Amino acid sequence: MNKGLWALSAAILLSNVALAQEGTVTVVTSFSKDVTDPIKAAFEAAHPGTTLEVQNKSTSSGVVYLEETRGNNQTDLFWASAPDAFVTLKDQGLLSTFKPTVEGIPETVGSYQVNDRDGYFFGFAASGYGMMWNERYLEANGIEAPAEWNDLAEAQYHDHVVIAAPSRSGTTHLTVETILQGEGWEEGWKLLKLIGGNFQQVTDRSFGVPEAVNSGQAGVGIVIDFFGFAARASGFPVDFAYPSVTTVVPANIGIVANAPNQAGAEAFVNFLLSEDGQLVLFDPAIQRLPINPAVYDRAPDGLPNPFKDPQFASMITFDGNVSSQRSAVVDSLFDQTVTFQLDNLSAAVAAIQAAQAAAEGKDMPEAKAMIEEAIGLVAGVPITEKDAVSAEILGAFEGGDTATARQSQLEQEWAAFAQKNYAEAKQKAEAALALLG
DSSP: OOHHHHHHHHHHHHHHHHHHHHTEEEEEESSOHHHHHHHHHHHHHHSTTOEEEEEEOOHHHHHHHHHHTGGGOOOOEEEESOHHHHHHHHHTTOBOOOOOOOOOOOSEETTEESSOTTSSOEEEEEEEEEEEEEHHHHHHHTOOOOOSGGGGGSGGGTTOEEEEOTTTOHHHHHHHHHHHHHHOHHHHHHHHHHHHTTEEEEESSTTHHHHHHHTTSOSEEEEEHHHHHHHHHTTOSEEEEOOSSOOEEEEEEEEBTTOTTHHHHHHHHHHHHSHHHHHGGGSTTTOOEESOGGGGGGOOTTOOOTTTOHHHHTSOOOOHHHHHHTHHHHHHHHHHHTGGGHHHHHHHHHHHHHHHHHHTTOOOHHHHHHHHHHHHHHHOOSSOHHHHTSHHHHHHTTTTTSOOHHHHHHHHHHHHHHHHHHHHHHHHHHHHHHHHO
16 A cells, blocks of 8 residues: 555544544442343444443542543543532532523422532432342241331341442432431431441442342342342342432432543433433333433333322422431541441341340339440431531541541541440340340
């Protein structure tokens, strides 16, 4: 080939690469392929020549990735359930503003603002938090279906509950925050610890929870609602319930600042909010609650409507700013006192449950006082709610994926606090059991 033809071929090749790149919309998302694949197929069918490139990362990893690639951004969209992650990205200047052209989107879902008031991110689906369970598993083990968070602290659920670590799952972080905001800091941690003592496992990713419940490996999973709805629609013997202390918030999408394909990103947001895009959410593998009320007349049986069903009106008001501000601290507290102390916590709670069963119907105030002391030790938190948002502690957690020396020190102190408390709680409960005969 002569130099002229070679140069022409090279130019054509480079031009084709450029066109292909212009037709690629890159999204970083925490959603699984079960969710993204049907939406990707529908979007590409509606926009011939455009490819949606999906990069799956956990919510926290996705936020860190955008922070680390800020200087050479190759991402067009960030797409996840956790609204506080979008607050963080907005505060760091990592999202750009946009005004979708789709009309008819409500201002609120439950008590929560659907879209960012400044136009940096947009709700595309409503998400609630609760419990899914395997009906065959519960029947085989003689366990009742739970209705409230408190139910999961009962002895019948010991070693039958599974959750994802909030440090690895944005949706679990929201569930933990919902309990803390709904019950209060001290009572919320008490409830989380007593439920935690019944955990069979703490998984690394959100997806591991419904997988364990669907397969019958565990009886109950603490999940975002669509995991339960999708499993039920797919034929698994499962059901889902919202407890009274929960919230409904929008799952969001936002355009990343300096997006390589701004036009493509805008097209995807508009498609996702349109009736065509919202109808894909009814796919049996997805089963999310659309944010566009116009499609609910075509919803499958059994899927609730957050704009009409009365249970959504009574859900708590969730403060995304509070959740975002203290997210790293709350997640670390959970890991150091629950995830990494699961064996110690489980042993302490099992001892308390045994003593409570023995004390039933007996007039033995000394033993019952010891049981209450044991519960208090399990429930203890090494820092106050005010401490969690103090400049000293928040500053210690500014290292991102790389822990600062002060963060490591705090985490060691929290772990030691939990280990000591759980050991003492177990001893107290066992002593109470001995008194009870």
